[in-house]
Amino acid sequence: MEAALVGLAGTTVGAVTGFAGAWLAQRGQVRMQQEQRLHAEQVRWLDDKKGLYRDLLIRLYGWHDSLASILKDEDDGKLFDNRSTAYKWIVEASLISGDEVRSAVSDVHRALLRVQTVISDSSSTADEWPLQGVEDGLSALEDALRAELAMPARVGSRPRLGRR
Template sequence: MEAALVGLAGTTVGAVTGFAGAWLAQRGQIRIQQEQRAHAEQVRWLDDKKGLYRDLLITLYAWHNSLASILKDEDDGKLLDNRSAAYKWVVEASLIAGDEVRSAVSDVHRALLRVQPVVFEGTSTTDEWPLQGVEDGLSTLEDALRAELAMPGRVGSRPPLGRR
């Protein structure tokens, strides 16, 4: 009778251990698959982001350059076109960019909008170059874009399991 109880206890412990091991393995496999899918989605957007960010920077710099040409009394006549194109790319970038990039884009956009009246009216209260804030913002934006493109989807998150 004692041998039967020991056998039953051993079988029960073995079954529970087997079940727990299978459950842990399945849970780990599901987690790996979820992280692989999330990583694949982030990498999928990388090529789209590269082109979008390039176009965004080009149009923001074109807007800046149009304002600079007005300040130097060499109006290139492209301000409206450059500003309209920049609005388009700002909206596009805000749809797929990370928080840091979205914030930097917003800062540059606001700086460009703030400096326009100064450029048109010549109301600068200092002898400082009115576009300095825009130029600083563009530099910050470039850094944020490089960081996001260098580490897609990993800003503030862990790398996928197989890559630690």
């Protein structure tokens, strides 16, 4: 009778251990799948941001170049198109970007509007390049965009302890 009870106890311990092992393995697999999905989503989101930020910079530089051509009396006739499209990308970027990028975009936008006012009033002095503030703002914006896109948390990566 004792042998039967020891056998029953051993079988019960084995069953519980097997169940716990299977449960832990399944839990680990589910967690791994969730992290993979999250990582894939974050990478996709980062790729979308890259395209948006690229288009934003292209249009802001286009607006800058149109203003520069007006200042040099070589109007390229693209000011309205560049400005209108830049507004679209400014709004898009403000919806998804971080605070630093939003602030930098806003600074560039205000600088471009100030230059337009200076050009329309013809109040700039010959010694001063009115677009310098815009150029400085665009440089700061590029730095902010790079910083946001380079953040490891954006793609769910973690620092590795060792090499693979």
